[in-house]
Amino acid sequence: MDSISELPNALLLNILSFLPARDVVATMVLSKRWQLLWKIVPKLIYDDDSSGSFPRFVDRSLLLHEAPVIETLHFKLSQNSGADIGVWIITALKRCVRKLIIKTDWCFNSTAPVILPRSLYTGCSMLVKLKIKKVVLVDFTSPISFPSLKKLSLKYMKYPSDDLVQRLLSSCPVLKSLVVKRCPNDNVTIFTIKVPSLKSLVLNKTVAEFEDIGIAAGFVIDAPSLERLDILDNYGGGFCVIENEMPNIVEADVDVAYIHLGNILSSITSVKRLSLCLSTSEDAYAVGSVFHRLVHLQIGTCYTEWLNLLMCLLRDSPKLQSLELTQGHEALDDEPRPCWNEPSSVPECLLSSLKTLKCLETLEWIEYEGAEEEKKVIAFILRNAKCLKKATISTDSTDPNKKLEMLKALSLLPRRSPTCQLAFD
Ligand SMILES: *[C@@H]1O[C@H](CO)[C@@H](O)[C@H](O)[C@H]1NC(C)=O
Ligand SMILES: *[C@@H]1O[C@H](CO)[C@@H](O)[C@H](O)[C@H]1NC(C)=O
Numbered sequence: 001m002d003s004i005s006e007l008p009n010a011l012l013l014n015i016l017s018f019l020p021a022r023d024v025v026a027t028m029v030l031s032k033r034w035q036l037l038w039k040i041v042p043k044l045i046y047d048d049d050s051s052g053s054f055p056r057f058v059d060r061s062l063l064l065h066e067a068p069v070i071e072t073l074h075f076k077l078s079q080n081s082g083a084d085i086g087v088w089i090i091t092a093l094k095r096c097v098r099k100l101i102i103k104t105d106w107c108f109n110s111t112a113p114v115i116l117p118r119s120l121y122t123g124c125s126m127l128v129k130l131k132i133k134k135v136v137l138v139d140f141t142s143p144i145s146f147p148s149l150k151k152l153s154l155k156y157m158k159y160p161s162d163d164l165v166q167r168l169l170s171s172c173p174v175l176k177s178l179v180v181k182r183c184p185n186d187n188v189t190i191f192t193i194k195v196p197s198l199k200s201l202v203l204n205k206t207v208a209e210f211e212d213i214g215i216a217a218g219f220v221i222d223a224p225s226l227e228r229l230d231i232l233d234n235y236g237g238g239f240c241v242i243e244n245e246m247p248n249i250v251e252a253d254v255d256v257a258y259i260h261l262g263n264i265l266s267s268i269t270s271v272k273r274l275s276l277c278l279s280t281s282e283d284a285y286a287v288g289s290v291f292h293r294l295v296h297l298q299i300g301t302c303y304t305e306w307l308n309l310l311m312c313l314l315r316d317s318p319k320l321q322s323l324e325l326t327q328g329h330e331a332l333d334d335e336p337r338p339c340w341n342e343p344s345s346v347p348e349c350l351l352s353s354l355k356t357l358k359c360l361e362t363l364e365w366i367e368y369e370g371a372e373e374e375k376k377v378i379a380f381i382l383r384n385a386k387c388l389k390k391a392t393i394s395t396d397s398t399d400p401n402k403k404l405e406m407l408k409a410l411s412l413l414p415r416r417s418p419t420c421q422l423a424f425d
């Protein structure tokens with residue numbers, strides 16, 4: 001302990017910031033110096049150990065804690081400890097908390113959820129980061145205000161109404177990053193995100209972990225400054241409507257099982273990196289759209305529609321330089337295999353044009369199975385891609401004869417690019 005005691009306060013505070021509050025407070029018995037030190041630790045992590053003394057411990061330690069600003073306040077609550085969260089949040093807001101994290105292990109069917117107090121909606125002038133998980137938000141009719149909030153994460157929440165969601169997000173004038181993870185019974189039909197300042201948006205609505213699928217529920221997005229969009233929604237009744245173009249978008253990952261794609265792809269034609277796994281390719285984007293900046297494309301091959309989608313995007317992405325095909329999630333057993341149709345013309349991205357001087361350089365295929373249409377796709381690309389440098393094909397097959405056959409078939413394919421290397425594994 002002696003050598004530790006020689007360290008400067010700033011360093012000790014930094015070390016204490018990584019410990020649970022119980023351990024931090026326990027250091028007060030070490031010496032006079034430590035008696036004061038714990039009271040100015042900028043980060044407090046309250047991890048409910050399900051002991052009856054937890055609420056009292058939080059009350060007392062928050063009361064005695066003296067730092068003028070709490071940098072981070074982190075609650076990991078169990079169902080029983082949620083009753084006092086209102087008081088703790090009020091205390092935290094008075095201490096200008098910058099980063100607030102509240103998570104519970106609440107199950108949605110339980111009777112005693114953790115309900116956040118209304119004071120959260122207005123008292124947080126200094127709050128920069130808010131992460132909440134498995135808690136309930138209540139209705140609030142007065143104006144909501146999060147003037148400094150830059151990062152918000154809402155996971156497995158229950159909401160009082162569609163309207164509160166929209167008002168909450170519209171009350172964050174400097175919000176840059178939003179993560180939303182929805183569950184089917186969250187009491188929201190249309191989750192509206194109108195945030196002009198937003199740069200990064202992650203929407204995740206997977207139903208694999210929930211058996212009970214509710215009514216159709218979707219997203220409406222109006223975020224014209226967005227640079228990164230991630231949508232994962234494998235619920236067929238879902239939808240996503242984008243209300244404004246997103247000209248600054250750089251990267252997008254769209255993995256949805258929607259029956260209609262709506263205008264998702266038409267709104268992100270400025271992307272440079274695009275990853276897609278879609279159950280439909282019909283009217284995937286407006287006719288005439290050009291992905292004029294797209295350089296890296298990844299397509300998931302788990303739905304039948306992948307091939308049609310690939311050929312459309314090859315046709316409409318003149319600057320494409322790298323293409324990756326990968327199974328994405330689990331292969332769906334009952335999906336029919338797609339049919340190959342030879343395109344009537346060679347896509348511009350396979351030939352270098354005077355305009356771009358570049359063309360497709362790398363092709364990577366993960367979990368190649370050697371099926372007829374897969375061979376046709378590779379043959380077409382190798383036969384036409386003028387600047388292809390490397391084609392990397394890997395298979396999951398462990399049968400050495402089958403692998404040898406695949407390799408033979410691939411190496412016999414004519415290659416237009418004289419410098420193209422083929423790697424098979
Ligand atoms: C809630 O659901 C879980 C998983 O479905 C189940 O194990 C648990 O018993 C349920 N609890 C109540 C209170 O119904
Ligand atoms: C669900 O939302 C509706 C309004 O959209 C509201 O009237 C109702 O009280 C909400 N239910 C719960 C459990 O919050």
Ligand SMILES: *[C@@H]1O[C@H](CO)[C@@H](O)[C@H](O)[C@H]1NC(C)=O
Nearest residue numbers: 181202203204205206230232
């Ligand atoms: C979405 O949630 C699923 C299930 O919890 C998780 O596996 C996946 O990584 C998440 N995806 C994103 C983009 O957050």
